[in-house]
Each structure stands twice: as C-alpha cells, then as structure tokens.
Amino acid sequence: MQAGSAHEACQTVEQLATVWDHLLATREELEQALLSQEQRDRLIEEHVDYARGLALRIFRDLGEPSTIDLDDLIAYGLRGLTEAAQRFDPTRGAAFNTFSYYRIRGAVYDGLRETGWLNRxxxxxxxxxxxxxxxxxxxxxxxxxxxxxxxxxxxxxxxxxxxxxxxxxxxxxxxxxxxxxxxxxxxxxxxxxxxxxxxxxxxxxxxxxxxxxxxxxxxxxxxxxxxxxxxxxxxxxxxxxxxxxxxxxxxxxxxxxxxxxxxxxxx
Missing domain, CATH: 1.10.10.10 (Winged helix-like DNA-binding domain superfamily/Winged helix DNA-binding domain)
Incomplete structure (x- = not known):
C-alpha cells in the first residue's frame, strides 16, 4: 500500500470513530431525556383531573344528553390521556398539557363515534x-x-x-x-x-x-x-x-x- 493511501485510510478510520462517538453520545442524551415508565405513570396520575375536566366540558357542549353517560366520556378521556403519556417526547419542546389536550378530546369523540351517537x-x-x-x-x-x-x-x-x-x-x-x-x-x-x-x-x-x-x-x-x-x-x-x-x-x-x-x- 502506498504511503498516501495508508494516510487517507487512517484519516477515514479516525473520522468514522469520531462519528461513532458522536452517535453514542447523542443516544445517551436521548435515553436520559426520554421518560421512564414510572415517569409516564406519574404524568397520567397528575393529569387525571385535567382529562376529567375536558370530558366534562365536551359533555356540557353536547347539551348533557340523557343517552350519554358522563362516566363513559371520562373513561374515553382517560384512555386518551394514557395514550398521550406513552407517546409524549419531552425533547420536542411541547408541554404535556398541550400535547395531551388534542389526544384526550380526540379519544372522547372517537368513543362517541364508536357507539354511533355522533353519527345519529x-x-x-x-x-x-x-x-x-x-x-x-x-x-x-x-x-x-x-x-x-x-x-x-x-x-x-x-x-x-x-x-x-x-x-x-x-x-x-x-x-x-x-x-x-x-x-x-x-x-x-x-x-x-x-x-x-x-x-x-x-x-x-x-x-x-x-x-x-x-x-x-x-x-x-x-x-x-x-x-x-x-x-x-x-x-x-x-x-x-x-x-x-x-x-x-x-x-x-x-x-x-x-x-x-x-x-x-x-x-
């Protein structure tokens, strides 16, 4: 192998090693930033009242119909809250309240749609x-x-x-x-x-x-x-x-x- 080719090969190896070290550091930072299951469970526990409040607001917006059980709407909302907690990524910069708001409301309306109530x-x-x-x-x-x-x-x-x-x-x-x-x-x-x-x-x-x-x-x-x-x-x-x-x-x-x-x- 010529001297120039050997030198270029060494440089390439050094560059690859640098990139690899950077990837390992980035992965470590991401793992530290991602929430543990315990932290996600805590998010759910801390936002139960928030989900209940959103479900109650939808119930009132619908005119409190007698054919809909408020407890069912709350259950749909809690389902949306759980899904939001599992998908929440704090590295994206959004607050959990904002992130979960649309998922909770969406879960309530999805629940109503599954029953056929919205359609009727x-x-x-x-x-x-x-x-x-x-x-x-x-x-x-x-x-x-x-x-x-x-x-x-x-x-x-x-x-x-x-x-x-x-x-x-x-x-x-x-x-x-x-x-x-x-x-x-x-x-x-x-x-x-x-x-x-x-x-x-x-x-x-x-x-x-x-x-x-x-x-x-x-x-x-x-x-x-x-x-x-x-x-x-x-x-x-x-x-x-x-x-x-x-x-x-x-x-x-x-x-x-x-x-x-x-x-x-x-x-």
Missing part, C-alpha cells in the same frame, strides 16, 4: 335540515295557489301528504346513519321494533331504486354522504333553487313508493 346526531340534524327545506319549498308552492280555492278536505289531504313526506325524510336520514352500533339506553328499540325498522329500511332502499337517477343521487349525496343540499345539487348539476325543488320532488316520489310501509307503521 348528525343524521337527526340532516333530517331537520331536510324537513325545513321541504317545508319552505311547500310554502312557496302553496303561495302560488290562490287563497280560498282549496276545500277543507283538500287542505286536510295536503297536510296528511306533507306529514308522510316528513316521515320519509326522517327515515331516509336515519338510514343514512346505518351500519353503526347503537348506544344502549332505556329508549333503545325492542326486538320486535328492530325487526320493523329493518323491514322499513329494506322498503326504503328498494324505493330509492325506483327514483330517477338524478333524484336518487341527490338524496344519496345529501342524506348518506352528508353534503349540504347546495353542494349535493351542484354535484348533479342543479342550482340552489332547483336543488330544493328536485329534493321535494324526490321525497314526493319516495313517499309514494313507501306509502304501503308508512300506512302499515301507523296502523
């Missing part, structure tokens, strides 16, 4: 919005009818039809939230009621297939995918006002297809 709440909100939209459209249509031209029997018939249409909207919105486990409570449907609900759902889905493709797509986007009526209308190429009319027309058609089921449910 959103479905009810969509049902309310759909009913409001439908009634507003009905009011516009009624305004086009000259006052006094309808008989009492016709008014009663229109009211009955409107109630059927509102029932259809509710059923469609609830079906849009299907596929999620129910939150057990004293108001949960009995076994026979569940059978009726399943039969109604089957009838609804069959009736949906009888709709015009554009109408069906609008309802699917609005009630099953959670789009606003304006956004759903845009997806099918309808303006805001036309989407409202198309929605009412689709609900009318769906009600007609579902009428035997609706009549059976009220008998």
């Amino acid at each position: 709440r959103m479905a009810r909100a969509r049902a309310d919005a759909g009913m409001d939209e439908f009634l507003a459209n009905q009011a516009d249509r009624q305004a086009e009818v000259t006052a006094g031209k309808q008989t009492t029997a016709q008014v009663a018939e229109d009211l009955a039809n409107t109630l059927d249409d509102l029932a259809t909207i509710f059923l469609t919105a609830m079906d849009g939230s299907a596929g999620h486990p129910e939150l057990p409570d004293e108001n949960a449907p009995r076994a026979d009621e569940k059978v009726e609900m399943e039969q109604t759902t089957t009838s609804l889905r069959r009736a949906m297939q009888t709709l015009d493709e554009r109408e069906r797509r609008l309802l699917e986007l609005h009630y099953f995918q959670g789009l606003s009526l304006s956004d759903a209308g845009a997806q099918v190429g309808a303006s805001r006002s036309w989407a409202s009319r198309l929605h009412s027309k689709a609900i009318n058609s769906l009600t007609q297809a579902l009428r035997p089921t609706l009549l059976a449910d009220t008998s």
Whole structure:
C-alpha cells in the first residue's frame, strides 16, 4: 500500500470513530431525556383531573344528553390521556398539557363515534335540515295557489301528504346513519321494533331504486354522504333553487313508493 493511501485510510478510520462517538453520545442524551415508565405513570396520575375536566366540558357542549353517560366520556378521556403519556417526547419542546389536550378530546369523540351517537346526531340534524327545506319549498308552492280555492278536505289531504313526506325524510336520514352500533339506553328499540325498522329500511332502499337517477343521487349525496343540499345539487348539476325543488320532488316520489310501509307503521 502506498504511503498516501495508508494516510487517507487512517484519516477515514479516525473520522468514522469520531462519528461513532458522536452517535453514542447523542443516544445517551436521548435515553436520559426520554421518560421512564414510572415517569409516564406519574404524568397520567397528575393529569387525571385535567382529562376529567375536558370530558366534562365536551359533555356540557353536547347539551348533557340523557343517552350519554358522563362516566363513559371520562373513561374515553382517560384512555386518551394514557395514550398521550406513552407517546409524549419531552425533547420536542411541547408541554404535556398541550400535547395531551388534542389526544384526550380526540379519544372522547372517537368513543362517541364508536357507539354511533355522533353519527345519529348528525343524521337527526340532516333530517331537520331536510324537513325545513321541504317545508319552505311547500310554502312557496302553496303561495302560488290562490287563497280560498282549496276545500277543507283538500287542505286536510295536503297536510296528511306533507306529514308522510316528513316521515320519509326522517327515515331516509336515519338510514343514512346505518351500519353503526347503537348506544344502549332505556329508549333503545325492542326486538320486535328492530325487526320493523329493518323491514322499513329494506322498503326504503328498494324505493330509492325506483327514483330517477338524478333524484336518487341527490338524496344519496345529501342524506348518506352528508353534503349540504347546495353542494349535493351542484354535484348533479342543479342550482340552489332547483336543488330544493328536485329534493321535494324526490321525497314526493319516495313517499309514494313507501306509502304501503308508512300506512302499515301507523296502523
């Protein structure tokens, strides 16, 4: 081996040794900075009240619903706290309160989502919005009818039809939230009621297939995918006002297809 090559090889070895020593020192510093399991357990113990407080705040923000047990929310929050303590890295510079805040809240909402409660709440909100939209459209249509031209029997018939249409909207919105486990409570449907609900759902889905493709797509986007009526209308190429009319027309058609089921449910 030439003298120059030997010298370069020695320099390379010295550089590698320096890098290795640096890596060992860095590893030692990191190991000292990382928390032991005992320290992580202490973090959990010291922040139990913090997690409870966040769970209580969410409970109050939801309006303290009777179908949700506060203890369940606290349990979800403590689960998030434990996960935060296990993942916390003090070398990143964030305070544990800040680091754990989003994980605790996220765990509470994940717990609600697992039970299906959030999904059903959103479905009810969509049902309310759909009913409001439908009634507003009905009011516009009624305004086009000259006052006094309808008989009492016709008014009663229109009211009955409107109630059927509102029932259809509710059923469609609830079906849009299907596929999620129910939150057990004293108001949960009995076994026979569940059978009726399943039969109604089957009838609804069959009736949906009888709709015009554009109408069906609008309802699917609005009630099953959670789009606003304006956004759903845009997806099918309808303006805001036309989407409202198309929605009412689709609900009318769906009600007609579902009428035997609706009549059976009220008998």
